[in-house]
Amino acid sequence: GNSVTQMEGPVTLSEEAFLTINCTYTATGYPSLFWYVQYPGEGLQLLLKATKADDKGSNKGFEATYRKETTSFHLEKGSVQVSDSAVYFCALSSSNNAGNMLTFGGGTRLMVKP
Amino acid sequence: DAGVIQSPRHEVTEMGQEVTLRCKPISGHNSLFWYRQTMMRGLELLIYFNNNVPIDDSGMPEDRFSAKMPNASFSTLKIQPSEPRDSAVYFCASRDPQGGNQPQHFGDGTRLSIL
Numbered sequence: 587g588n589s590v591t592q593m594e595g596p597v598t599l600s601e602e603a604f605l606t607i608n609c610t611y612t613a614t615g616y617p618s619l620f621w622y623v624q625y626p627g628e629g630l631q632l633l634l635k636a637t638k639a640d641d642k643g644s645n646k647g648f649e650a651t652y653r654k655e656t657t658s659f660h661l662e663k664g665s666v667q668v669s670d671s672a673v674y675f676c677a678l679s680s681s682n683n684a685g686n687m688l689t690f691g692g693g694t695r696l697m698v699k700p
Numbered sequence: 701d702a703g704v705i706q707s708p709r710h711e712v713t714e715m716g717q718e719v720t721l722r723c724k725p726i727s728g729h730n731s732l733f734w735y736r737q738t739m740m741r742g743l744e745l746l747i748y749f750n751n752n753v754p755i756d757d758s759g760m761p762e763d764r765f766s767a768k769m770p771n772a773s774f775s776t777l778k779i780q781p782s783e784p785r786d787s788a789v790y791f792c793a794s795r796d797p798q799g800g801n802q803p804q805h806f807g808d809g810t811r812l813s814i815l
Binding site for chain 2: 600618619622627628629630631632635637675679686688690692693
């Protein structure tokens with residue numbers, strides 16, 4: 587079956603540091619890959635997505651590249667801000683008999699200190 | 701544009717009581733998902749509707765849980781009777797008809813506490 591593994595947190599960084607959150611996946615077929623962000627007290631929001639191999643998703647300074655050869659979709663940002671403090675979820679969408687559903691990783695909490 | 705709307709935002713009730721959570725998906729979206737989020741188990745899919753029809757309810761934990769979608773603009777998740785272990789944040793999400801590559805849009809959740 588499908589699965590998503592992402593690095594456990596919390597990840598604590600100083601403002602303007604470089605961020606990497608690792609995500610690897612197992613899936614049949616050709617999944618689409620997503621990063622969602624959850625701010626305190628809110629629901630998950632789509633941060634970026636990639637639908638095929640070598641696609642790069644980007645938004646708000648965050649980037650992730652769909653690497654089929656390594657089955658990875660690592661999230662990166664060159665310079666984090668305090669406002670980036672949140673929980674980040676990697677997810678994949680793949681067809682099955684029940685239709686297209688999301689499989690989520692366990693989430694990685696990011697804490698950015700001023 | 702209005703996003704996914706959930707109510708109530710917070711619910712505190714005593715065990716044994718019936719709890720009803722409500723969700724209004726984004727207009728035009730034809731898929732609706734109910735999730736539960738806890739510290740211990742993370743984010744779990746409970747049930748998934750497509751065109752108001754339940755497609756996969758394998759994540760519904762027990763017969764105490766039931767979900768309905770009487771029309772395209774409304775869904776409910778009921779717990780009867782409620783138990784303290786049901787305490788969690790419950791999220792509803794919807795997705796537009798263009799298919800699985802489209803993202804799910806989440807509501808802000810209902811934080812449920814069963815005493």
